Amino acid sequence: MAEDKRWFEKHAPEMADAYWNFYDIVEGETSVDKLPKALIALAVVITRRCEHCTEYRIKAALEAGATKKQISEVIMQTAIVSGGVELFWAKGTYDKYLG
Amino acid sequence: MAEDKRWFEKHAPEMADAYWNFYDIVEGETSVDKLPKALIALAVVITRRCEHCTEYRIKAALEAGATKKQISEVIMQTAIVSGGVELFWAKGTYDKYLG
Amino acid sequence: MAEDKRWFEKHAPEMADAYWNFYDIVEGETSVDKLPKALIALAVVITRRCEHCTEYRIKAALEAGATKKQISEVIMQTAIVSGGVELFWAKGTYDKYLG
Amino acid sequence: MAEDKRWFEKHAPEMADAYWNFYDIVEGETSVDKLPKALIALAVVITRRCEHCTEYRIKAALEAGATKKQISEVIMQTAIVSGGVELFWAKGTYDKYLG
Amino acid sequence: MAEDKRWFEKHAPEMADAYWNFYDIVEGETSVDKLPKALIALAVVITRRCEHCTEYRIKAALEAGATKKQISEVIMQTAIVSGGVELFWAKGTYDKYLG
Amino acid sequence: MAEDKRWFEKHAPEMADAYWNFYDIVEGETSVDKLPKALIALAVVITRRCEHCTEYRIKAALEAGATKKQISEVIMQTAIVSGGVELFWAKGTYDKYLG
Numbered sequence: 001m002a003e004d005k006r007w008f009e010k011h012a013p014e015m016a017d018a019y020w021n022f023y024d025i026v027e028g029e030t031s032v033d034k035l036p037k038a039l040i041a042l043a044v045v046i047t048r049r050c051e052h053c054t055e056y057r058i059k060a061a062l063e064a065g066a067t068k069k070q071i072s073e074v075i076m077q078t079a080i081v082s083g084g085v086e087l088f089w090a091k092g093t094y095d096k097y098l099g
Numbered sequence: 100m101a102e103d104k105r106w107f108e109k110h111a112p113e114m115a116d117a118y119w120n121f122y123d124i125v126e127g128e129t130s131v132d133k134l135p136k137a138l139i140a141l142a143v144v145i146t147r148r149c150e151h152c153t154e155y156r157i158k159a160a161l162e163a164g165a166t167k168k169q170i171s172e173v174i175m176q177t178a179i180v181s182g183g184v185e186l187f188w189a190k191g192t193y194d195k196y197l198g
Numbered sequence: 199m200a201e202d203k204r205w206f207e208k209h210a211p212e213m214a215d216a217y218w219n220f221y222d223i224v225e226g227e228t229s230v231d232k233l234p235k236a237l238i239a240l241a242v243v244i245t246r247r248c249e250h251c252t253e254y255r256i257k258a259a260l261e262a263g264a265t266k267k268q269i270s271e272v273i274m275q276t277a278i279v280s281g282g283v284e285l286f287w288a289k290g291t292y293d294k295y296l297g
Numbered sequence: 298m299a300e301d302k303r304w305f306e307k308h309a310p311e312m313a314d315a316y317w318n319f320y321d322i323v324e325g326e327t328s329v330d331k332l333p334k335a336l337i338a339l340a341v342v343i344t345r346r347c348e349h350c351t352e353y354r355i356k357a358a359l360e361a362g363a364t365k366k367q368i369s370e371v372i373m374q375t376a377i378v379s380g381g382v383e384l385f386w387a388k389g390t391y392d393k394y395l396g
Numbered sequence: 397m398a399e400d401k402r403w404f405e406k407h408a409p410e411m412a413d414a415y416w417n418f419y420d421i422v423e424g425e426t427s428v429d430k431l432p433k434a435l436i437a438l439a440v441v442i443t444r445r446c447e448h449c450t451e452y453r454i455k456a457a458l459e460a461g462a463t464k465k466q467i468s469e470v471i472m473q474t475a476i477v478s479g480g481v482e483l484f485w486a487k488g489t490y491d492k493y494l495g
Numbered sequence: 496m497a498e499d500k501r502w503f504e505k506h507a508p509e510m511a512d513a514y515w516n517f518y519d520i521v522e523g524e525t526s527v528d529k530l531p532k533a534l535i536a537l538a539v540v541i542t543r544r545c546e547h548c549t550e551y552r553i554k555a556a557l558e559a560g561a562t563k564k565q566i567s568e569v570i571m572q573t574a575i576v577s578g579g580v581e582l583f584w585a586k587g588t589y590d591k592y593l594g
Contacts, residue, residue, distance in 0.1 A: 007193050007194060007197035007198050007270060008186060008197075008270050008273065008274055010197075010198075010270075011197060011266050011267045011269075011270035011271070012267065012270040012271045012274050014322055015271060015274040015319070015322055015323055016274070018315075018318050018319035018322045018323070019182075019186070019274065019277065019319055021315050021318065021319070022179055022315035022318070022319045023179050023183065025311055026172070026175055026176050026179045026315075027179075030172050030312075031166065031168045031169045031172055032138065032169050032176075035135070036132075036134070036138055036139075037176065039131065039135055039139055040135075040138055040139050040173060040176055040180075041176065041180045043139045043142050043143050043146075044142050044143075044146055044176075044177050044180040044181055044184075045180060045184055046581055046584075046585065047142075047146040047147060047581070048146060048180075048181050048184045048188075049184075049188065049247050049445050049584065050184040050187055051188070051584075051585050051587070051588055052187050052190050053180075053183070053184055053187050054585045054588050055588045055591070055592070056187075058592045058593070059592070062592070067130065068403075068407045068592075068593050069130045069407045069408065070131050071407075071592075071593060072403060072404050072406075072407035072408040072593055073125070073129050073131055073408045073411060074139060075404065075581060075582060076125055076404055076408050076411040076412070076415065076582070077125050077131075077136065077139055077140065077143075078139075078143050078581045079415065079578040079581040079582050080125045080126075080415075080578060081139075081140050081144060081147075081152075082143055082147050082577060082581050083118075083574040083575060083576075083577050083578020083579070083581075084118070084122065084152070084574060085143075085144055085147045085148075085149040085152055085577075086541055086542070086570060086573045086578075087107060087118070087571070087574050088151050088152050088155075089147075089148065089149035089150070089151065089152065089541075089544065089546075090541065090546050090549045091151050092546070093546055093549050093550045093553065094106050094107075094549075094570070095106060096550070097550070097553045097554070097557070097563075097566075098106035098107075098110060098553070098566060098567055099106050099109075106563075106567060107567050107570065107571055109567075110563050110564045110566075110567035110568070111564065111567040111568045111571050114418070114421055114422055114426075114571040117414075117417050117418035117422070118571065118575075120414050120417065120418070121411070121415055121417070124410055124411055124414045125411055125414070129411075145284055145287075145288065146284070148346050148544045150287075150288050150290070150291055153288045153291050154291045154294070154295070157291065157296070158295070167295075167296050167304075167308045168308045168309065170295075170296060170308075171304060171305050171307075171308035171309040172308070172309045174284060174285060174292070174305065175285070175305055175312040175313070175316065177284045178281040178282060178284040178285050178316065179281060179316075181280060181281050181283075181284050182276075182277040182278060182279075182280050182281020182282070182284075183277060183281070184280075185245070185273060185276045185277040185280050185281075186273060186274070186277050188244075188249075189244065191249070192249055192252050192256065193273070195253070196253070196256045196257070196260070196266075196269075197256070197266050197269060197270055205391050205392060205395035205396045205468060206384055206391075206395075206468050206471065206472055208395075208468075209395060209464050209465045209467075209468035209469070210468040210469045210472050212520050213469060213472040213517070213520055213521055213525075214472070216516050216517035216520045216521070217381070217472065217517055219513050219516065219517070220377055220510070220513035220514055220516070220517045221377050221381065223509055223510055224373055224374050224510055225377075228370050228510075229364065229366045229367045229370055230336065230367050230370055230371060230374075233333070234330075234332070234333035234336055234337075235374065237329065237333055237337055238333075238371060238374055238375075238378075239374065239378045241337045241340050241341050241344075242341075242344055242374075242375050242378040242379055242382075243378060243382055245340075245341055245344040245345060246344060246378075246379050246382045246386075247382075247386065247445050248382040248385055248386035249386070250385050250388050251378075251381070251382055251385050251386065265328065267328045268328045271323070271327050271328055272329060272337060274323055275323050275329075275334065275338065275341075276337075276341050278319055278320055278323045278324075279337075279338045279342060279345075279350075280341055280345050282320065282350070283342055283345045283347040283350055285316070286347055286349050286350050286353075287345075287346065287347035287348070287350065289349050292304050293304060296304035296305075296307075296308060297304050297307075343482055343485075343486065344482070346485065346544050348485075348486050348488070351486045351489050352486075352489045352492070352493070355489065355493045355494070356493070359493070365493075365494050365502075365506045366506045366507065368493075368494060369494055369502060369503050369505075369506035370506070370507045370510060372482060372490070372503065373483070373503055373507050373510040373511070375479075375482040376479040376480060376482040376514065377479060377514075378479075379478060379479050379481075379482050380474075380475040380476060380477075380478050380479020380480070380482075381475060381479070382478075383443070383471060383474040383475040383478050383479075384471060384472070384475050386442075386445065386447075387442065387447050387450045389447070390447055390450050390451045390454065391471070393451070394451070394455070394458070394464075395454070395464050395467060395468055403589050403590060403593035403594050404582060404593075406593075407593060415578075415579070415582070419579065422568070422571055422572050422575045423575075426568050427562065427564045427565045427568055428534065428565050428568055428569060428572075429531075432530070432531035432534055432535075433572065435527065435531055435535055436531075436534055436538045436569060436572055436576075437572065437576050439535045439538050439539050439542075440538050440539075440542055440572075440573050440576040440577055440580075441576060441580055443538075443539055443542040443543060444577050444580045444584075445580075445584065446580040446583055446584035447584070448583050448584065448586050449576075449579070449580055449583050449584065452583075463526065465526045466526045466527050469521070469525050469526055469527055470527060470535060473521050473527075473532065473535055473536065473539075474535075476517055476518050476521045476522075477535075477536045477539040477540060477543075477548075478539055478543050480514070481540055481543045481544075481545040481548055483503060483514070484545055484547050484548050485543075485544065485545035485546070485547065485548065487547050490502050491502060494502035494503075494505075494506060495502050
């Protein structure tokens with residue numbers, strides 16, 4: 001029913017169709033397995049700060065067979081990798097002044 | 100040799116040791132397989148804008164057995180997931196005014 | 199009245215004045231029309247994850263004459279552009295390993 | 298010719314098609330005028346740190362009829378709005394401790 | 397007691413230990429004084445959008461002797477510096493097209 | 496001379512004046528000492544990915560009397576704090592599914 005539609009499906013229906021089409025192809029069967037894809041998506045929504053998405057992606061990861069241990073370890077991995085980025089992204093500048 | 104040390108290993112050696120210790124434990128053998136971990140790390144460094152790290156992580160993914168197809172698909176996945184976050188993160192506000 | 203002041207107006211009054219002065223000049227009459235400016239501000243606060251600001255900017259856009267359709271399409275545009283950035287920002291590295 | 302293809306068009310062709318389809322619909326004729334859309338896209342790619350995209354979007358804005366003055370003012374607007382977000386996004390917490 | 401453990405301490409105990417070890421060394425006695433460190437941490441959690449962390453870091457700054465005035469001024473500083481970044485990060489491109 | 500002006504000083508002179516006025520007040524003498532302010536600004540520009548700004552802020556920190564050790568430790572602090580944010584920002588959701 002119309003009232004079940006999301007706001008962007010109501011007001012921007014062609015764009016919404018194109019978004020979902022792109023989404024479905026990426027989230028469908030591809031060369032990367034279902035579980036890794038669920039974990040990658042989780043890492044991205046955490047890094048990009050979307051709590052709704054994080055909830056959705058944790059549930060999806062559990063459904064894809066991930067254990068709580070695996071999910072927790074992925075979040076720890078986002079912590080070390082995301083933190084490490086601060087140390088490496090401006091390598092040239094860091095080396096020039098602090099090397 | 101000392102001159103081979105990174106800037107943070109020279110000037111903050113205890114912190115550097117602690118960083119690498121954390122890093123090694125996460126990047127070592129854990130409940131998530133090597134290939135998924137390589138792809139997750141790639142997704143995080145892309146999302147967090149570190150070109151050095153992206154180069155390092157693409158190489159590491161290739162070494163972990165990822166194909167160019169898989170790596171390309173992971174980057175596409177960061178595009179749809181990261182983009183989709185814009186549509187979902189402020190769900191309450193979007194629904195209130197646009198629903 | 200004093201109690202109506204925002205926290206930064208109370209504790210950092212000179213900085214607050216300077217902030218509002220900068221804000222007023224940018225948000226006032228300039229070479230970009232009122233409606234586009236309202237939509238640009240919306241795109242920025244979404245991309246920078248501020249739900250209060252997103253609510254404020256959606257209301258301001260509606261008051262500036264934007265339709266729900268236009269606002270929805272702008273949010274869809276932030277999705278495709280923000281997502282597309284993942285594909286293009288590290289062009290050199292992507293081309294080197296995946297080209 | 299094949300060698301003119303972008304890396305994601307080569308290795309993830311179906312996803313690339315879906316991405317471009319989504320992109321074309323959003324960037325095509327919609328309820329928001331061409332010039333505002335060019336400026337919104339510019340604001341997003343700046344906020345999301347893509348220098349290639351920023352160059353592309355400045356050129357596109359100039360082609361869409363934007364003046365240097367308008368483009369400069371849009372970038373100034375991203376500065377005040379993006380900066381202002383730091384002051385407003387955690388309103389509840391700020392008010393609780395600093396109000 | 398086990399039920400007091402954080403989720404990552406339960407499911408990823410070795411990583412958690414390594415995280416806290418790194419954290420304790422950085423947050424312990426170092427060459428930067430306690431108050432500046434409290435303010436730097438505040439600036440980072442604001443910029444990285446963590447409301448829980450912002451609350452924690454404001455309380456820690458107050459305990460480290462910061463005044464409401466100092467904390468407010470630090471948040472204002474994140475606004476001007478973070479906003480200013482939009483004007484300077486793509487210097488080459490800005491100068492090329494707008495200089 | 497006019498040709499020494501920055502692009503935004505040329506094309507958006509009133510906004511530029513307001514920006515610099517805000518900047519000067521925040522960067523001038525305030526309740527937070529010069530050295531902490533230099534370090535806070537450095538942490539923000541790193542977190543917000545501006546290499547020009549990072550170079551400028553490292554030089555400014557050195558001129559404000561910071562040692563290489565202090566600067567390195569501040570960057571390490573951005574790593575642990577920024578990384579830690581991934582573990583804490585979505586506390587409610589993490590606890591619900593992983594607690």
